[in-house]
Each structure stands twice: as C-alpha cells, then as structure tokens.
Amino acid sequence: MEQNCLICGLDESEESDVVFRDDLWAAEIVPSYDVPGWFFLRARRHAERITGLDEAELETFGRRARDLVAAVTQATGAEATYILMFGESFPHFHALIAARTADVPADRRAGDILKLRTERADLDGARALVPAVRDAYARLASQALVPSQSLPVAGG
Numbered sequence: 001m002e003q004n005c006l007i008c009g010l011d012e013s014e015e016s017d018v019v020f021r022d023d024l025w026a027a028e029i030v031p032s033y034d035v036p037g038w039f040f041l042r043a044r045r046h047a048e049r050i051t052g053l054d055e056a057e058l059e060t061f062g063r064r065a066r067d068l069v070a071a072v073t074q075a076t077g078a079e080a081t082y083i084l085m086f087g088e089s090f091p092h093f094h095a096l097i098a099a100r101t102a103d104v105p106a107d108r109r110a111g112d113i114l115k116l117r118t119e120r121a122d123l124d125g126a127r128a129l130v131p132a133v134r135d136a137y138a139r140l141a142s143q144a145l146v147p148s149q150s151l152p153v154a155g156g
C-alpha cells in the first residue's frame with residue numbers, strides 16, 4: 001500500500017459506511033462524495049487504474065460492479081445507476097456508482113451528476129441507505145450466475 005493513499009485509507013472507514021468487503025473488492029460511502037445513493041467500488045489492494053489490476057481482479061470486477069449497481073438500483077428505486085471512472089484525482093482503482101433518481105433534473109444527469117457532489121452532500125442521508133443496499137447486495141451476490149444459453153428467449 002502506498003503511503004497516504006486516500007482510497008486505501010477507506011479500509012479504516014466506519015462499519016456504518018460499508019456495503020461489503022471481500023478479499024479483492026470493497027464498497028463504501030465516502031466522505032466528500034456523500035451524496036445519498038453514491039458508493040465507491042474499489043480494489044482492496046493498492047492498484048493504479050484499470051491497467052494495474054491483476055488477473056483475479058480483472059475476472060471479478062464485472063460481477064462486483066453488476067451486483068452493486070443492481071443493489072443500489074433496488075434500494076434507491078433509481079431510474080438509472082451510473083458507473084463513473086476517471087482515475088486521475090485518485091489513481092487507486094475505483095468506480096463511483098451513482099444512483100440517478102427521478103428527482104435529478106435534466107441539467108444534472110450524465111456527467112453533470114458530479115455537480116451534486118456539493119449540491120446534495122448529506123452524510124446522514126448517504127449512511128441511511130447503507131443497510132438497504134447491503135441487504136440487496138448480499139441477496140444478489142449470493143445468486144448463482146445464469147448461463148446465457150438458459151436465459152428466456154423473447155417471444156419463445
């Protein structure tokens with residue numbers, strides 16, 4: 001771990017802020033990104049950018065991202081849930097998973113949703129959503145993967 005990595009430091013965050021942690025990945029709410037419905041999905045190991053992930057991280061990232069997006073969507077009732085990755089201010093690999101609920105106006109959607117970082121900062125509101133997202137994540141992540149061949153065929 002690099003000294004003073006803000007994202008590595010999230011390993012110390014309070015239990016009330018944590019959706020899940022496993023060997024490779026963690027999801028938490030992050031002070032200064034404390035908009036209700038926003039979560040960081042981050043590598044536990046200090047790995048920089050997507051190009052710094054190892055094989056095990058690359059193989060599991062998609063599943064974790066899918067399960068967390070699904071959990072956030074269920075828990076918030078969001079019309080859309082975004083995955084944002086820049087890797088510039090904080091090169092430690094992470095994605096911001098951001099619920100875009102129906103009350104977010106048109107000029108705050110897509111990339112402009114980041115303006116809500118200051119406009120809707122609400123740590124208590126963000127923490128209040130954690131238990132519901134944690135429960136939804138636990139439920140979704142425990143489901144077996146469905147092979148694509150067995151998905152129902154439209155009209156079939």
Ligand SMILES: [Zn+2]
Nearest residue numbers: 005008046092
């Ligand atoms: Zn780090």
